[in-house]
Amino acid sequence: MIIETYPNSKQTRGDSSFCMVKTDKGDMLCVKGSDMTLFEGEVITEENETYMLCPLTVGNSKVIRDLFEFARPVSHKGHAITIGLGDRLGLASVGHLRLLRDMDVFPVLAQQSIRELNLTGRTYEDVLAAVVWAVFREGYTKGYGADGDHLKTHEEVKYALDCGYTMITLDCSEHIRNDIVSAAQADVEAEYAKIPANVTSELEERYLNKSFPICDDITIEFSKEDLMRTVLIYLPAIAHAFSVYEELIKGKGIDFEVSIDETLSTTTPQAHFFVANELIRQGVEVSSIAPRFVGEFQKGIDYRGCVDEFEKDFLIHAKIADKFGYKLSVHSGSDKFSVFPIVGRLTGGRFHLKTAGTNWLEAVRVIAMRSPDFYRELHNFALENLEEARKYYHITCDLSKIADLDNVADIDLPSFLDEENARQVIHITYGLILQNEDNDGIKRLRNEIYDLLDKHEDDYIDVLVKHIGKHITSLGI
Numbered sequence: 001m002i003i004e005t006y007p008n009s010k011q012t013r014g015d016s017s018f019c020m021v022k023t024d025k026g027d028m029l030c031v032k033g034s035d036m037t038l039f040e041g042e043v044i045t046e047e048n049e050t051y052m053l054c055p056l057t058v059g060n061s062k063v064i065r066d067l068f069e070f071a072r073p074v075s076h077k078g079h080a081i082t083i084g085l086g087d088r089l090g091l092a093s094v095g096h097l098r099l100l101r102d103m104d105v106f107p108v109l110a111q112q113s114i115r116e117l118n119l120t121g122r123t124y125e126d127v128l129a130a131v132v133w134a135v136f137r138e139g140y141t142k143g144y145g146a147d148g149d150h151l152k153t154h155e156e157v158k159y160a161l162d163c164g165y166t167m168i169t170l171d172c173s174e175h176i177r178n179d180i181v182s183a184a185q186a187d188v189e190a191e192y193a194k195i196p197a198n199v200t201s202e203l204e205e206r207y208l209n210k211s212f213p214i215c216d217d218i219t220i221e222f223s224k225e226d227l228m229r230t231v232l233i234y235l236p237a238i239a240h241a242f243s244v245y246e247e248l249i250k251g252k253g254i255d256f257e258v259s260i261d262e263t264l265s266t267t268t269p270q271a272h273f274f275v276a277n278e279l280i281r282q283g284v285e286v287s288s289i290a291p292r293f294v295g296e297f298q299k300g301i302d303y304r305g306c307v308d309e310f311e312k313d314f315l316i317h318a319k320i321a322d323k324f325g326y327k328l329s330v331h332s333g334s335d336k337f338s339v340f341p342i343v344g345r346l347t348g349g350r351f352h353l354k355t356a357g358t359n360w361l362e363a364v365r366v367i368a369m370r371s372p373d374f375y376r377e378l379h380n381f382a383l384e385n386l387e388e389a390r391k392y393y394h395i396t397c398d399l400s401k402i403a404d405l406d407n408v409a410d411i412d413l414p415s416f417l418d419e420e421n422a423r424q425v426i427h428i429t430y431g432l433i434l435q436n437e438d439n440d441g442i443k444r445l446r447n448e449i450y451d452l453l454d455k456h457e458d459d460y461i462d463v464l465v466k467h468i469g470k471h472i473t474s475l476g477i
């Protein structure tokens with residue numbers, strides 16, 4: 001039974017018409033006309049009208065992508081500000097679109113890493129399908145991206161591309177030699193000597209006794225020691241990125257981001273310059289690079305570290321990116337309010353920012369607002385399973401700063417989502433919460449989360465508009 005039609009979802013094509021509807025069985029696509037034959041669903045004839053109610057499956061979303069250009073993900077090339085909006089539940093895109101639809105911001109609505117897929121039990125196809133339905137429902141025609149985030153291997157990149165993803169973030173961390181960072185000089189020299197002499201002599205000719213002007217007052221130079229370490233740490237990562245690019249990315253109009261952020265130490269300006277220069281020299285079209293900035297970018301909480309020091313560090317990275325013409329990409333960008341103004345200003349309003357965890361935390365905020373008992377259950381579950389979750393995510397939180405749940409009144413439960421330590425606990429346990437099964441194999445916590453957010457969808461839209469809106473304002477957009 002149709003309860004209501006989503007007003008912005010109406011489309012026509014030839015003799016066919018389309019809209020999305022809320023029914024007693026959840027949201028559906030309603031199709032009339034000859035295009036009905038393309039979809040899977042139930043044909044309904046009432047009075048003298050025939051239409052088809054189609055469930056929001058991956059298969060039906062692919063037909064929608066085939067029929068309507070605006071429903072397909074596209075490259076973000078040419079857009080100055082691009083924001084990744086990882087949505088682990090597949091319910092946040094409507095809120096994101098309500099906020100961003102009239103802004104000069106290109107949303108990368110689909111954005112998940114393989115780790116997130118594993119922890120949520122979703123596939124790249126599921127993630128994209130959820131976005132397609134949100135885009136169609138909102139009648140959003142300005143274009144959006146789909147990012148296979150933190151992919152490490154050729155196989156993973158191929159999987160995301162086969163699913164229609166338009167951006168690939170290649171995580172080179174497994175090819176970055178962290179052991180070299182603090183290695184003794186003698187070891188560095190020994191390792192360096194193992195690299196074929198023709199390779200090192202070419203590199204030395206390119207980098208030693210040279211200055212690379214980045215802007216008026218910044219010049220990059222390499223001492224022999226800088227170069228040896230940088231080469232040892234990053235050369236395998238560069239080779240990996242080049243190989244993935246040549247084999248899978250080149251000539252396909254894909255936004256290619258190279259991430260060197262998941263390492264143990266901060267990316268030096270020399271390292272950033274070296275990686276970019278080597279990739280670009282070899283013809284790799286890089287759309288963005290994600291260095292590891294100074295300070296700590298922990299998930300779902302504000303920046304930790306000295307903001308002045310961050311500003312100095314970030315300026316150099318931003319200028320290097322400008323010099324080569326790609327964008328600087330800021331990862332773990334949820335809730336970094338104290339550094340957002342710097343990111344917006346020093347990039348001249350040209351950057352990529354990735355958010356993800358904060359969208360999940362806002363979903364939990366709605367649960368805290370609307371279903372106190374269930375929030376209490378999730379909160380306890382998160383605390384009980386924290387050690388397990390810490391295997392996947394690095395956080396430093398102080399459990400003693402989290403208020404005792406029993407002493408907090410129902411009305412004050414959302415305040416846990418304003419406190420950094422509780423945020424981190426709830427942030428990193430999302431996978432365990434969503435995948436938890438009770439004795440008869442039912443994912444009750446997951447089901448209840450989805451039921452509640454469906455019932456309180458307007459609240460979820462409101463909190464997202466407010467919270468992601470705060471990101472936008474801080475970035476100076």
Ligand code: ZN
Pocket residue numbers: 150259261262290331332
């Ligand atoms: Zn990252």
